Amino acid sequence: AGSMWLYRWYYSKLCQRVLGFTIFLILALAFVEFPSSFTRTADVRYRSQPWQPPCGLTETIEGLCLLVFLVDLSVKGYLVGRAQLQQNLWLLAYFVVLVVSVVDWTVSLSLACEEPLRVRRLLRPFFLLQNSSMMKKTLKCIRWSLPEMASVGLLLTIHLCFFTIIGMLVFTIGEKDEAQDKERLAYFQNLPRALLSLLLLLTTSNNPDVMIPAYIQNRAYALFFITFTLIGSLFLMNLLTAIIYNQFRGYLMKSLQTSLFRRRLGARAAFEVLASMAGLAGATPETVGVNPEDFLRVLQKTQLPKIHKQAITQKVRSYEGRPMLADEFQKLFDEVDKGVIKEHPPKPQYQSPFLQSAQFLFSHYYFNYLGSLIALGNLLSICVSGGLPCGGVGGPVLQPAFPWTPHPHTVAGHNGKPPSSVTLQVFLVRDSDLMPGQRDDFVLGILDCVFILYYLVELLLKVFALGLQGYLSYRSNVFDGVLTIVLLVLEISTLAVYGLPQSGWMPKQYGPLSLWDMTRLVNTLIVFRFLRIIPNVKPMAVVASTILGLIQNLRAFGGILVVVYYVFAIIGINLFQGVIVPPGNSSLVSNNSSAPCGSFEQLDYWSNNFDDFAAALITLWNVMVVNNWQVFLDAYRRYSGPWSVVYFVLWWLVSSVIWINLFLALLLENFLHRWDPRSHKQLLVGTQQ
């Protein structure tokens, strides 16, 4: 009975939440601990000295956390029992990790926080890992697919080596040609360099560049690079996806089946217990049943939601006191699965036929469409009208000037444009070359007023048609209403401050975020009104519900991502902290432009360092996205040493290759599960046996 109480207490919501919060806390410590992430920027050139926690602060919090884990471990160990304890590897590992952490923690305290290395920081993600059964399962899935992944990896290696050798042959045999020499010097100078060039090509992050010197010389060389990318990126990399997905197929189904099976088993056990209480008189096992009154008494003590309890009670009453059989008992619990259908309060009754037809009109869903249409108009007025200079003849129309290369002609032409042309300069798309003082907000001001008035009228009409209770029972209406009221308040205060709009009307800016800016900011929240179209379009509804369902199943994957990021960030900090040093002389701009094109320095990547935890996370993200990761490789090779390559390639393998494929597998599984009508039948068949 004691262990039963402990079990209930341990799996109570409060207890689990405390545990979850403790895990969050100990993980979040990494942001606070030395090197702390409390600086505005991560750029080594502009970074100020961060606030450092006094020695003992983070250690105290950590000690408390470790204490909680100790309690957790002992309770878990007690509940599992000694016999199982020795076979449960996860619990044993938990124990080892805790001991190491505590030892490291005491060392840290005794050295007055001056220790060079903190092993326990690396071990912290383990607490997250061991607390989630889904994550353990996912890890098992990954372990199962390792042999096949290794074989594809081997194929990839052979592919890489093979093409490296061919590439070195092709690009070093000629050797007299100047262009070929360029290719050789740049990408195929020696074996490690050539291997790395092709590894980068596998991630397509140096795609056109690597082939350019050879391709300039002869068209045929392009075939080499294209064949390599085709086989490597398209075939082998996607094969990895297929392998991981193959391992994950039925993963979701199985876990659903298991949980359903467990529940049925639990219900059956409850039935047996209750039946043994009631039916000593009943002889044959077929007629053994549960006394409904016993059941109702037990039901009152459980922690089911009220609505489910009511439904079950109602059903039990329908048996009118005769004992329930096992099947009937099982069926009772199906009630729990049924979703709660929310009922909207009835519409108010109006006597006048005119009012009735008006009510019909404004509660019709076409009225919602009209509202969306008006919101679209509002959005367009915000966005597009500003892009098109209205009066200026010959003004550049929707000029998509590109950001990455300054275009002298366009800029010059822009600056020379007479500022008197009547342009609807809206803040979203106002021409950046115009000073804030030059814009004319008159038309926009009028439009804003009109739209806000419409929203207000819509609000009132809907309240009239549905009644206040009915109006508030729709979530989308609540959102619309709040938005409208906020807009109204802002608009009224704007008018009060600046007066009515007139030609040449131009509210001044007070402070960083003027009232006027606020109004426009809230105005753009109108975009959200469009989200309610989604459930109305059928394929979009399915897609959206898939995404929502996915998010629920995502916690395990998110957890693994957190673990991986955490471990690599801590390793990265230990390896590369303070390695990136800002350029010595103070003339930053000249230094910047003197760096070769495409280098870390020229691209201003200074903030991508491992000097604190937050910066390390962003750096790892940027490498995970893979684009331009050669810049990181190059910079860290120069600042830290050639072996930094290993760290980055390992991170690429873990994050970009394995994790992203894992994610894709989960997504496919979720999506197909939801779309396949057969899967639900299989699920039921599987559990009823």
Added chain:
Amino acid sequence: AGSMWLYRWYYSKLCQRVLGFTIFLILALAFVEFPSSFTRTADVRYRSQPWQPPCGLTETIEGLCLLVFLVDLSVKGYLVGRAQLQQNLWLLAYFVVLVVSVVDWTVSLSLACEEPLRVRRLLRPFFLLQNSSMMKKTLKCIRWSLPEMASVGLLLTIHLCFFTIIGMLVFTIGEKDEAQDKERLAYFQNLPRALLSLLLLLTTSNNPDVMIPAYIQNRAYALFFITFTLIGSLFLMNLLTAIIYNQFRGYLMKSLQTSLFRRRLGARAAFEVLASMAGLAGATPETVGVNPEDFLRVLQKTQLPKIHKQAITQKVRSYEGRPMLADEFQKLFDEVDKGVIKEHPPKPQYQSPFLQSAQFLFSHYYFNYLGSLIALGNLLSICVSGGLPCGGVGGPVLQPAFPWTPHPHTVAGHNGKPPSSVTLQVFLVRDSDLMPGQRDDFVLGILDCVFILYYLVELLLKVFALGLQGYLSYRSNVFDGVLTIVLLVLEISTLAVYGLPQSGWMPKQYGPLSLWDMTRLVNTLIVFRFLRIIPNVKPMAVVASTILGLIQNLRAFGGILVVVYYVFAIIGINLFQGVIVPPGNSSLVSNNSSAPCGSFEQLDYWSNNFDDFAAALITLWNVMVVNNWQVFLDAYRRYSGPWSVVYFVLWWLVSSVIWINLFLALLLENFLHRWDPRSHKQLLVGTQQ
């Protein structure tokens, strides 16, 4: 009977091959026609005037091709029959395309090849499309998944717009700060620019760059970009994959089932015909059977492979003249499915026990492993020994100097190295800073001799153990043998020319490809010996066989890729031919370095143009790979106009989004089909009903 003959003739191998060749020919014309691709380089700066075909040459070939298509169409129309003809949209479209092509062709001839636009070039891929039923099916699959793809596309658009508006809000409200101003000017200047920046971020092709100016200012801005990428790239893009895969599930299975069903139907029909010939005497339908002699007579006229014919004849003989029933008749054709198991000739018999044990030893598969091991050693001697300077103390060891940024320190250190240090300079990894005259090939020369001797001994021992016939019956042995003999011949001639290797031995180079280089080239073919490990490792064997199976199913996808590339290349040529102009002044180098970093000019992308068909294909490939495609967008905007963006974005959508997902779907389908044991059972159940 006439139509039967026509049917046979039309579907004969010869006829189909002629048709296939005609399609290939008319597609390949694009390389020859004006603007022809016969230049060595596609670089606008160095490109010579290409050879232009005289007017009438390509037109004559095209006319012949069109004639063949005309015959094809009429035969197909006749075979399908008039009633079906009018409902068969593909045939009607074929007719229309042919008429348009012929008209365009005559116009072309009458204008003496000076016509500005050739519509028929755009229509040519249709000939490829209509000839393959698989491609038509694939197209149907794509059409079916269009609604869901459109809904994801809509979600993507909403996502993009939403983040664009938020981004413009975030990066334009402050407006006083210099750093934010930089972000605004660079990436969020106006609506189209911001949209494009985020579209590029969706493809991750401007990943760290777009966030850098804001991230330098404040860490928190990174969250905006990371959230955008997470939702857009990870969720929505992968959802597209899931949707396309969902449409393709069972695609392969269905087509297999259909073909099996058709064959069974054909066999049943043949049975009925043969039975009606034989058994007028037999009364009940259960006992109706085929006379084996009739069957054998018919069998002799068919075009089955000889080995299958023999197997079937043998089985028929086993019925000893009694009539075959329908089931037995069906089973006969299972023989056709059985693979041919190649039997190796028996090993030679030796009398002496010593020879017998030697034979056992050398025919054991461990001996193969030894050979692979030696080849690995050979490979290592080629690759690694050159990377490690042996004698030079303090010489840079395995220095992975990166290609993209010149590193002055390393290069300086290298040049200053005393050339007298004994380094194993092998051609693959020889230090590029050493002149060819400085390398010392003595050790490598000796090693080469040793390895070639080993290969020779291995060859002889294997022939001894397996017999010449047995040796040649293994393909891998044939390859090894040829390789060894070629190596031997080359080595002997090398020795004859240069003499025996000695210290400081250094063969001179005659001509572009010296004998010595040749030897080393062939030496690297040793790599291929490793490919034979693959079938021995089980998971690798499955993976490799999946890839091989995939290639067979790939033709439809390859065909669609060809169609898409062809159409876009032709459109691109019409839009952008001659748009990229080389820089005016002759001082190329200075011009190059004056261009801003990351621009088309600085990156030397001059050869990525649409001036001829081959160059257009490579350009499209580079855009399809997506990395750095912003450079193309920018360059073509500047050289051609802002609307060129539409073309490139469209190409990105078609190639990178749709086609690559299609490919992944096919790969998954193929892989899972092969790995899932249930699928085969389902297949049989499905067809036997």
